[in-house]
Amino acid sequence: MIPHPAHQPPACARVFPVGAPGTTALVEHVLATGHGTWWTDRAEHLRVIAVTCGDHALLAGDPTALAPDRLAPLAGLCVEASARFLPLLGTAFDRLHPWDRMLYVHQASGTPPRVPRGVTVGRLRPEDGPALAEADPSMGWIHATWGGPSGLAASRQGWAAFREGRVLALACTRFAGSRYEDVACATDLSERRQHLALACVRGSDRRHHRARQNRHLELLPRPSRQPPPGLDRRLPPPPRVRPPHDRAHGRQRPVNSASGRVNRA
Incomplete structure (x- = not known):
């Protein structure tokens, strides 16, 4: 995989949704802070793209376009990708540990905690x-x-x-x-x-x-329903985010x- 600086995202970076909850905020964080790295399978006519920051990675594209050893930069990270990448990830690494995130909607303020004396x-x-x-x-x-x-x-x-x-x-x-x-x-x-x-x-x-x-801040072009040329066209459209309930x-x-x-x- 070829690394790219945080402030120079590949053109196909718009395949990642923005403005959504969860770790998808990683994309905007990398662009805004400069902490992180973009990865692509090649310099032109890209087929696979990833972005890493801390111990997390987002991965998208065509899993059939990569050899397993090309995913070495993602070793030890929490990787978020579609289920189509599971066979490739399973071949590339010795063990995979699923991580399911539970989402709850905050609708009311909680009781303020009492801080111990001296803290x-x-x-x-x-x-x-x-x-x-x-x-x-x-x-x-x-x-x-x-x-x-x-x-x-x-x-x-x-x-x-x-x-x-x-x-x-x-x-x-x-x-x-x-x-x-x-x-x-x-x-x-x-x-x-x-x-x-x-x-x-x-x-x-x-x-x-x-x-x-x-x-309001928009760091990437609004994701289209069609992925950029070169990326797998079977990618699902970006999810719609409902307005906040609170x-x-x-x-x-x-x-x-x-x-x-x-x-x-």
Whole structure:
């Protein structure tokens, strides 16, 4: 597979839907932040395209156009692709682990959590990079889509719970899209069951609602029902996204209860 810089997407990148919930926000995140890589099977007359960021990848095109070893750049990643890629992925890698995401619609505000004494919840600042780097290693995955702890701190897209300068929990925008954000949260293994991650999510949610009210951003051309020349024409049309049900707050929030990752509009 041939790599391409984040800010130089191939013309066929419009095959990926934008403005949809879930990890599809990865496409817009890569374009907006510069964190990520595009991949194609060849330089011209493309048949397969992928985009990677952090530990996620989106894959589209004609699975019959690739040899299994060409998928080596996707090893160890969570790959989102149509079922037609399963035989190719099964041949390319030793083991595949399915990951089903459950989506719930957020329609009402929850009860604010009580933060333990001595804990402060606040928005990340650039100078918080070293504290993030020293946090529990089990939380290290959360800043991968920002290029590392310093990148996430500089983005100001996260909230953290601190005690004496130590990061106990964190919630941040994982993938920032034009309509939806995929939000991740993580807690130090020794500090769980105190609702610290929930407090961080609520802080981030207030920031999000103020900053993104009436905001619209379009980073890619609107996907057409026909894929670009060279890509498999059996690809399904992009999904339609229903308007948010919670018009008072202007957002939908699907939640993955298994991983603690949240999607927010």
